Amino acid sequence: MSQIGYVLSDFPVLSETFVGTEIRAMKALGHSIQPMAFRLNPNGGQPIDDELARSATELSAVSTKHAMVEWLKNPVRSIKALSFIMRQRNLPKKSLIRSTGQLAASARTTKCHHLHAHFALHTAATAIAAAKLTGCNVSFVGHGYDVYSHPADLALKLSNVSFSVAVCKEMQSKFQTLNQSKKVHLVECGIDLARYPFKPTLSHNGKLLFIGRLTEKKGLTDLLYALSLIPEESRPSLDLVGDGEQKHELLTLTKQLNLNDYVSFLGSQPSEWIIDHANQYLALCTPFCEAKNGDRDTGPVVVKEAMALGLPVVSSDFMGCKEMISPDTGLLFSPHDIQALSDAISQINQQPSQQRLAQLKRARERVETYFSAHSSAQKLSSAIRGAAQ
Structure with missing residues (x-):
């Protein structure tokens, strides 16, 4: 089974029970999961998520130096990642370059084969750029405000992933309308x-x-x-x-x-x-x-x-x-x-x-x-x- 890096903005979050539930279910199927969050909240989630929080990587702790080194390892991949970032219209490019390097460094260290981001905002953009930088596959799942209230270059993201995930049929239809060339999987947030x-x-x-x-x-x-x-x-x-x-x-x-x-x-x-x-x-x-x-x-x-x-x-x-x-x-x-x-x-x-x-x-x-x-x-x-x- 593949090593999957879960790319998250904050983890854990009290109201986002679906993240921990999904990670535990994926681990039960035999996948090796590495939670990667820009901000860790050790006491901010459900008690059942405490163990996952202790195993998570805090991406913001990766130094700028180490992040920039990732951009120098493969010029061809770096050009592809930078091209994607420069087409972003709704996210700050400088911080995205840094966060991409931070995620790429963490993904390489933990030998991730696939990056999976929750929410279609900066986590998805960072995961896509880092996947281009490291050569691994990438996907993201949409939820609510990230798709309907504050979408950020959603069509561009959909065209640059291995596949996307929708949590209901209406969202799946929206994703398919925005980009018909990529697979959109319907995966409802399940419960244990x-x-x-x-x-x-x-x-x-x-x-x-x-x-x-x-x-x-x-x-x-x-x-x-x-x-x-x-x-x-x-x-x-x-x-x-x-x-x-x-x-x-x-x-x-x-x-x-x-x-x-x-x-x-x-x-x-x-x-x-x-x-x-x-x-x-x-x-x-x-x-x-x-x-x-x-x-x-x-x-x-x-x-x-x-x-x-x-x-x-x-x-x-x-x-x-x-x-x-x-x-x-x-x-x-x-x-x-x-x-x-x-x-x-x-x-x-x-x-x-x-x-x-x-x-x-x-x-x-x-x-x-x-x-x-x-x-x-x-x-x-x-x-x-x-x-x-």
């Missing part, structure tokens, strides 16, 4: 089913649950307005797990809508929290939408986690969510349709126990079939092996 045991219950605490960053693309203002439409005698409470720039706005709106007795802000929690508490709740509610700047969630892992654990899901039919949730495994509504969201909440609250249990079993089976970390890693592994042939 062993960590998320199926434990549904017929009873619940009557509360809705949201988990994620408190940002515009999560649709939380819609959720608060939807709650306010439900009569007080049948209105469920809501626990918001997470933090973010929209927290003050949401606190203000909660007060304006007289929902202080119904909405609780629980702050950020590790992934173990959802595993321990999910089955206590009425449902996970994720009214995802497109932010004003185009940012969006494309394949939210939290939806798959809830479906795996046995927690009903009420979600907008946005991007990858409509691929995850079928009509018999959860409730879907159109983004920003506040009345439909309110009706869906009332519907799940009135759902008979046996119907709830049957729906949860189908949801778990769907995750096992389509969204396990093992199956996603197999797809990525196959793509990497194909690029090496």
Whole structure:
């Protein structure tokens, strides 16, 4: 199996659980993985990622001298790498030259055969240039803001990789439209089913649950307005797990809508929290939408986690969510349709126990079939092996 360098901006990151999950699944298939991050955050991620963080290379620690030496080793490759960098319009070229040398030095030291970057911004650009410098294969995976909100020379990147990875069908279609000559593999962010045991219950605490960053693309203002439409005698409470720039706005709106007795802000929690508490709740509610700047969630892992654990899901039919949730495994509504969201909440609250249990079993089976970390890693592994042939 090949030695793969995972190129990351920051690692670990609390909300980016999919990175560690994918690395562990790839290692389980026999790949040797070397995480490479420009900034290491030893205490900034999930506890389960601590071991990977200790084995990671911090690229910014590579000296400028060593980085520049990489540019002198093979003039032909250096010209190809520099040509790619000079065609960048949205990234600073001087820093990209330095980071390319830093990554190339680390990749050569760890004998990487393939570089795989998460996010389609500077990590992807650096990985592509470093691959040209070292002669190895390269790929990147898009996620959300890097593709839809702040894309940086995306078409150029797509034309210079061995292959690219999309996490949902809409993104795959976008990549294929931008560059039809390169392979675009659909590899959903999977979850480790062993960590998320199926434990549904017929009873619940009557509360809705949201988990994620408190940002515009999560649709939380819609959720608060939807709650306010439900009569007080049948209105469920809501626990918001997470933090973010929209927290003050949401606190203000909660007060304006007289929902202080119904909405609780629980702050950020590790992934173990959802595993321990999910089955206590009425449902996970994720009214995802497109932010004003185009940012969006494309394949939210939290939806798959809830479906795996046995927690009903009420979600907008946005991007990858409509691929995850079928009509018999959860409730879907159109983004920003506040009345439909309110009706869906009332519907799940009135759902008979046996119907709830049957729906949860189908949801778990769907995750096992389509969204396990093992199956996603197999797809990525196959793509990497194909690029090496």
